[in-house]
Amino acid sequence: xxxxxxxxxxxxxxxxxxxxxxxxxxxxxxxxxxxxxxxxxxxxxxxxxxxxxxxxxxxxxxxxxxxxxxxxxxxxxxxxxxxxxxxxxxxxxxxxxxxxxx
Numbered sequence: 001x002x003x004x005x006x007x008x009x010x011x012x013x014x015x016x017x018x019x020x021x022x023x024x025x026x027x028x029x030x031x032x033x034x035x036x037x038x039x040x041x042x043x044x045x046x047x048x049x050x051x052x053x054x055x056x057x058x059x060x061x062x063x064x065x066x067x068x069x070x071x072x073x074x075x076x077x078x079x080x081x082x083x084x085x086x087x088x089x090x091x092x093x094x095x096x097x098x099x100x101x102x
Contacts, residue, residue, distance in 0.1 A: 028090075030075075033074060034067070036057075036067050037071045040071060042087070044068075044083060044084050045088045050065060068083075
């Protein structure tokens with residue numbers, strides 16, 4: 001069967017666009033947090049230091065640093081202040097905390 005050059009170009013162009021389009025996250029990064037990361041987040045929002053978080057949760061400061069590293073990465077933020085800001089919106093149910101939206 002014959003396909004016109006214009007139609008072939010349109011079909012080919014559409015498939016290239018689909019193949020190269022960035023994948024949009026379907027779930028909130030907050031839903032990917034481990035239970036321990038979720039325990040740490042509200043304490044981070046309250047401004048606790050690593051030492052205070054560790055004492056509050058009964059684990060070592062080194063373990064807190066480990067979890068914070070992964071938590072920051074999952075939320076896509078550079079530091080604890082950004083994480084606390086986004087988390088405070090999330091904990092209040094503020095839509096600005098939905099990092100999965102473009």
